[in-house]
Amino acid sequence: MANYTENELAKDLENQEYKFGFTSDIEADTIPKGLNEDVIRLISSKKEEPEWLLEYRLNAFRTWCEMIEPEWAHVHYTKPNFQDIAYYSAPNQTKKYESWDDVDPEMKETMAKLGISLEEQKRLTGVAVDFVMDSVSVATSFKAKLAELGIIFCSFSEAVQDHPELVRANMGTVVPHTDNFYAALNSAVFTDGSFCYIPKGVRCPMELSTYFRINQGGTGQFERTLVVADEGSYVSYLEGCTAPQRDENQLHAAVVELIAKDNAEIKYSTVQNWYPGDKNGVGGIFNFVTKRGICGTNSKISWTQVETGSAVTWKYPSCILKGDYSTGEFYSVAVTNNYQQADTGTKMIHLGKGTKSTIISKGISAGKSQNSYRGLVQIHKNAKNARNFSQCDSLLMTDECGAHTFPYIECKNSSAKIEHEATTSKIGEDQIFYCLQRGISEEKAIGLIVNGYCKEVLNQLPMEFAVEAQKLLTISLEGSVG
Amino acid sequence: MITIKNLHASIDGKEILKGLDLTVNAGEVHAIMGPNGAGKSTLASVLAGREDYEVTEGSVDFDGTDLLDMDTEERAREGLFLAFQYPVEIPGVSNINFLRTAINEIREHKGEEAMSAKEFMATVREKSALVELDPKLASRSVNEGFSGGEKKRNEIFQMAMLEPKLSILDETDSGLDIDALRIVANGVNTLKSDKNASIVITHYQRLLDHIVPDFVHVLYDGKIVKSGPKELALELEEKGYDWIKEEMAL
Numbered sequence: 001m002a003n004y005t006e007n008e009l010a011k012d013l014e015n016q017e018y019k020f021g022f023t024s025d026i027e028a029d030t031i032p033k034g035l036n037e038d039v040i041r042l043i044s045s046k047k048e049e050p051e052w053l054l055e056y057r058l059n060a061f062r063t064w065c066e067m068i069e070p071e072w073a074h075v076h077y078t079k080p081n082f083q084d085i086a087y088y089s090a091p092n093q094t095k096k097y098e099s100w101d102d103v104d105p106e107m108k109e110t111m112a113k114l115g116i117s118l119e120e121q122k123r124l125t126g127v128a129v130d131f132v133m134d135s136v137s138v139a140t141s142f143k144a145k146l147a148e149l150g151i152i153f154c155s156f157s158e159a160v161q162d163h164p165e166l167v168r169a170n171m172g173t174v175v176p177h178t179d180n181f182y183a184a185l186n187s188a189v190f191t192d193g194s195f196c197y198i199p200k201g202v203r204c205p206m207e208l209s210t211y212f213r214i215n216q217g218g219t220g221q222f223e224r225t226l227v228v229a230d231e232g233s234y235v236s237y238l239e240g241c242t243a244p245q246r247d248e249n250q251l252h253a254a255v256v257e258l259i260a261k262d263n264a265e266i267k268y269s270t271v272q273n274w275y276p277g278d279k280n281g282v283g284g285i286f287n288f289v290t291k292r293g294i295c296g297t298n299s300k301i302s303w304t305q306v307e308t309g310s311a312v313t314w315k316y317p318s319c320i321l322k323g324d325y326s327t328g329e330f331y332s333v334a335v336t337n338n339y340q341q342a343d344t345g346t347k348m349i350h351l352g353k354g355t356k357s358t359i360i361s362k363g364i365s366a367g368k369s370q371n372s373y374r375g376l377v378q379i380h381k382n383a384k385n386a387r388n389f390s391q392c393d394s395l396l397m398t399d400e401c402g403a404h405t406f407p408y409i410e411c412k413n414s415s416a417k418i419e420h421e422a423t424t425s426k427i428g429e430d431q432i433f434y435c436l437q438r439g440i441s442e443e444k445a446i447g448l449i450v451n452g453y454c455k456e457v458l459n460q461l462p463m464e465f466a467v468e469a470q471k472l473l474t475i476s477l478e479g480s481v482g
Numbered sequence: 483m484i485t486i487k488n489l490h491a492s493i494d495g496k497e498i499l500k501g502l503d504l505t506v507n508a509g510e511v512h513a514i515m516g517p518n519g520a521g522k523s524t525l526a527s528v529l530a531g532r533e534d535y536e537v538t539e540g541s542v543d544f545d546g547t548d549l550l551d552m553d554t555e556e557r558a559r560e561g562l563f564l565a566f567q568y569p570v571e572i573p574g575v576s577n578i579n580f581l582r583t584a585i586n587e588i589r590e591h592k593g594e595e596a597m598s599a600k601e602f603m604a605t606v607r608e609k610s611a612l613v614e615l616d617p618k619l620a621s622r623s624v625n626e627g628f629s630g631g632e633k634k635r636n637e638i639f640q641m642a643m644l645e646p647k648l649s650i651l652d653e654t655d656s657g658l659d660i661d662a663l664r665i666v667a668n669g670v671n672t673l674k675s676d677k678n679a680s681i682v683i684t685h686y687q688r689l690l691d692h693i694v695p696d697f698v699h700v701l702y703d704g705k706i707v708k709s710g711p712k713e714l715a716l717e718l719e720e721k722g723y724d725w726i727k728e729e730m731a732l
Contacts, residue, residue, distance in 0.1 A: 434570040437530050438584040438640065439558035439591070448583060452574025452623065 031088045037061060040188055043088050047157050047191070050164055060177035060187030067181045073343035074372040074404055077312045080251045080286060087189045087222070146204075152197040153208050156224050159195035166197055170228050174257040174294045174320070182253040182288040182314075186222045190255070193224035198233040198264075207462050209238040225256040229264035231296075236267040238465055250275075251286045252310070258293030258301055262323060265300040266293060269461050270317075271469050273476075274309035279367075281339025284311025291317035295326035295352075302329040303346065304460040306469040308476040311340060316374065318347035321355035321383075328357040331457040333469075335476045336369030336401070345375035345406075350383040350416070359390040362454050365401035366477055372404040381412040388417070394424040395453055397477065447474035483508050483648055483679045484529075484549070489540035490704075491528045498524040500704030501540070506648070509676040513690055513715060514683045516701035517723040522683045523567060525701070526652040530564040531557050545647065558584075559591035561647030561678075565637040565654050572624040577636065578606065580624050581643050588644065609642040613669040631662035638669040645673075649680045655689035667692030687719035700726055 031042060040061055044054040069079055146153050152163060159167050177187035198204050229235050239256075252274060260266045268291075277284025287310035293301035303317035319328030330346035348357035357377065365371040377388045394403035405422055427449060435445035451458065451470050458466050484506045491499040498521045506512050516522050528535045529542065531554035542549040549557060572580065586596045597605075610617050613635045625633050634654055641649055651670070655663055670680065670693050682693055690698070690712065698714040699706045702723070707730055708714070718726075 428570070430570045431572050433532060433554065434566065434572070435580075435584075436554040437558050437564050437566075438580070438644065439555055439588040440580075440584050441555055441587060444583055444587065448575050448580065449572060452572055455574035 031086060033086045034083050035061075035085070035087060035189065039087055043189060043191060046088065047160070049160055052168060053160060056172070056177065057188050060184050061189075063178050064181065064184035064188055067184055069181050073314050073374070074370065074406070075312050075314065075341040075343050077286065077341070082185070085251060088191055145206075149202050149205070150199040151202060151204055152195065154195055156190070156193040156195050156226070159226075163195070163197070166228065167195065167226065170259055171224075171226055171257070174259060174292045175255050175290050180290060183255050183290040186224060186253050186255045186290070190222040190224040193226075193254070195225075196227045196235065196237060198229045198235045200230045201232040202230075203233065204235040207236045207238050207465075209240070221250075221252050221254075223254045225254070226259075227257070227266055227268070228259045229261060229266050229299075231261045232263040233261075234265045236269070236462060238269045238271075238462065240271040240273075240465070240468070250284075252288070254289045254291075256289070256291040256317075258291075260293060260295050260299040260301050260326075262296040263298050264296065265302075267302045267304070268293070268317070269465055270303075270305040270307075271461075271465060271472060272305065272307045272309055272313075273472055275311075276309045276337065276340050277311040279338045281311070281368075284340070285309065286311060287313045287315060289313075289315040291315065292320065292347075293318070293328075294320040295323050295328065295355075297323035297352070298325045299323055300327040300329070302327075302331070302460070304329075304331040304457065305333070305344075306454075306457070306461070306472065307332070307334040307342060307344060308472050310342070313340075313342040313344055315344045316346055318349070319357065320349045320351065321357065321386075322351045323355075324352040325354040325356075326352055327355070329460075330357075330359045330361070330375075331460045332361045333364070333454045333457045333473070334361070334371055334373075335364045335473060336366065336371040337476060338367040338369060340367070340369040342370070343372040343374055345373045347376040348378070348388060350377075350379045350386040350388070353382065353384045353386075355383055355386045357386075357388045359388070359392070360456055361390075361392045362457055363392070363394045363403050364397065364450060364453070364473075364477065365394065365403050366397035368398075368400045370402045370404070372406060374406040374408075376408040376410070377418060378409075379411040379413050379416040379418070383413050384415050386413065386416045388419065390418075390420045392420075392422045393453070394422075395450070396424065396426045443474070446477055450474070450477055483510075483545060485541075485543040486529075487541045487543075489525075489528070489542065490538045491524060491535050492538055493524070493535050497538070498535075498704055499528065502701070502705055504681075504699065504706060506679045506681060508647075508679055509674075510696045511674065511680045511682060511693060513693075513695035513698045513712075514681060514701050514706075515685065515687075515698060515715065515718055518685070520701045521704045522685075522701055523652055526564055526567075526650050526681075526683055529557075529562065529650060530554065555587070556591075558644075558646075559588045563641050563644055563646035563649045565634075565641060565649065565651045567653040567656060569625045569628075569633040569637055571626045571628075573626050575624050577620045577622060577624050578602075581606075581640060584640075584644060605643060610639055612642055612672055613638045614665050615639045630657040631659065634658055634662065634666055635669075638666050642669060642673055645678075647678050649673075649678070651680060651682045651684075653683055653685060655684055655686065663689065664692060687715045690715045702726055702730065 037058060040057050044057055175183050177184050196208060227237055258266050258268060274285035274287055295301055301319050307313055317330060321328050328348050334342045334344050336342045346359055359375055361373045363371040363373055373392045379386045392405050396403055403424055407420055409418055431449055432445050450473055458469055461469055486502055486504040489499050489502040490497060514522055528537060537550055582602055589596060606620055610620055615635050619632060625636060628636060654666060682695060695712050698710055698712055700708040707726060
């Protein structure tokens with residue numbers, strides 16, 4: 001009788017293979033491994049960058065050299081050897097594409113394997129996609145339509161060339177190069193990423209979407225994303241990623257900066273599915289990301305993330321609620337399986353009057369994994385009538401996994417209202433039996449129950465992304481069929 | 483439809499069913515009554531395939547196949563339905579999504595195409611009316627925040643949607659007021675045909691005023707000790723179960 005038991009589930013989960021494990025053979029232009037000022041100069045010159053950006057990189061590098069890799073997170077791993085990483089890799093294609101027909105068929109196939117056909121996306125959903133494969137943007141669509149509205153959506157490198165004043169004025173203002181070890185590293189060696197600017201009063205008519213993918217073995221990827229929403233504007237930005245199967249650990253240290261000026265709103269959604277390592281905990285991506293946004297008066301930044309991949313995740317999308325009456329939101333689903341480790345959460349820094357923040361975190365632990373929520377709610381002394389609501393739920397799938405919650409609250413204004421709720425539960429055998437008795441397979445049952453548990457977060461995602469995220473959750477947690 | 487022979491089943495090493503025999507034919511309604519602890523719910527659980535129970539002896543033939551050899555979900559897809567005594571809540575999963583998944587799994591099993599959204603919604607409207615279930619409940623999370631009566635009506639609603647061959651109603655009357663009881667019974671009666679059958683497990687006779695059984699069986703100490711026509715239920719109601727015990731002792 002294949003009624004569901006914990007042991008069977010545990011076994012199934014172990015056997016489950018990473019579904020996006022493949023690599024594509026596209027020639028890449030990779031510079032030798034290692035990191036020093038010459039490498040940084042080389043990256044900067046390959047990208048034909050202005051002098052100020054090279055200086056920025058070198059400053060960051062010098063700062064990074066003085067820094068120590070942080071150890072406070074609830075994760076254990078062998079620290080990467082930063083001299084054993086190649087810091088630049090670009091697909092060997094110099095020409096820019098005029099249309100999708102010109103794109104290398106193999107590259108297109110890679111995109112198709114990601115489960116998202118860009119053609120179809122364009123046709124069906126009107127999503128403009130800036131596809132980043134190994135650091136260099138290979139295609140940008142819908143640019144003309146966006147340009148009509150004055151919206152800039154392009155690769156970071158292009159932005160540096162075409163809109164240097166905007167980049168220079170905003171880059172590093174939310175996450176300074178001195179912020180932390182990985183942010184400093186990124187600031188020194190970032191190769192590409194995305195840039196988005198929404199002019200005053202403009203409501204971006206479509207979801208802006210970027211798919212990242214690490215492709216070249218042994219290369220780290222250091223993206224940089226900068227989104228600036230000018231006064232009274234609105235943008236919904238989607239970021240999703242999958243990575244091919246690799247045995248060696250790959251470092252991923254991205255920086256994302258969001259700037260929401262007065263009365264602006266930014267919705268930033270992420271589905272993260274980097275290679276998590278095999279069932280024995282070998283390989284997998286180290287995902288050490290710094291994401292932060294700053295809010296002007298009456299503005300709003302909303303982070304939504306579905307994290308299922310990576311061997312080690314260290315990520316805290318945060319909001320600095322500087323403007324009065326600004327709002328910060330964080331909706332997160334983090335799934336860990338096998339030997340994955342995740343330490344993720346948010347920081348809500350309340351500086352302005354009447355600022356509000358909401359934190360909804362859903363952790364799901366399976367296998368022998370460790371899943372931690374770490375969050376800080378900080379109310380500064382001028383933040384009169386600030387409000388926060390936090391809810392941190394943990395769902396355990398096995399007896400061998402761990403769920404941890406580290407909430408920090410610092411309050412310096414007595415008018416603040418702060419609520420924190422937390423629950424921990426085990427997936428119910430009764431629920432699974434009920435589904436089985438209705439003819440639903442164990443796999444689908446677990447998918448249903450888990451998606452139900454995460455509903456509050458998934459509901460925050462744009463429709464087409466939510467569907468993808470649901471599938472991903474099911475894939476990440478279900479046993480292999482048979 | 484189902485032929486149970488000499489069924490023995492135990493939980494945690496304790497034998498609950500001790501040689502149970504029962505045959506149910508298509509078109510029939512069988513009531514199983516008995517005192518607390520007789521093994522009524524165990525029978526329902528064993529037939530549905532709950533893993534906590536171990537079948538140690540006996541056989542169950544379900545429409546020509548060995549029921550005990552099938553997985554829980556396979557039994558369900560072959561047309562065995564259990565209306566739970568205590569329906570489980572599944573937060574965040576809408577009734578509709580749940581049922582649509584179930585229906586399509588069953589259809590896939592039978593090699594049929596998935597039900598279209600249009601057909602599905604039409605069926606939902608039709609069947610929810612049958613058990614007077616507020617259509618709003620159909621889009622709410624499975625059983626979450628439902629009253630006791632709503633949960634039981636939802637079970638019958640699911641039964642109506644899934645159109646099983648054999649339905650086992652495990653104490654469906656418990657916790658129901660008289661109106662809810664009438665609604666639930668009406669649903670069961672409407673769904674009755676010469677192609678399906680029901681086993682109604684109950685402690686009290688009152689449900690049988692509304693769902694009239696073809697046969698009544700008394701389950702006592704893990705065995706069917708007495709079978710008879712529907713009048714047996716009345717006799718039990720009047721005399722209680724003690725006389726059965728006395729009869730057994732003789």
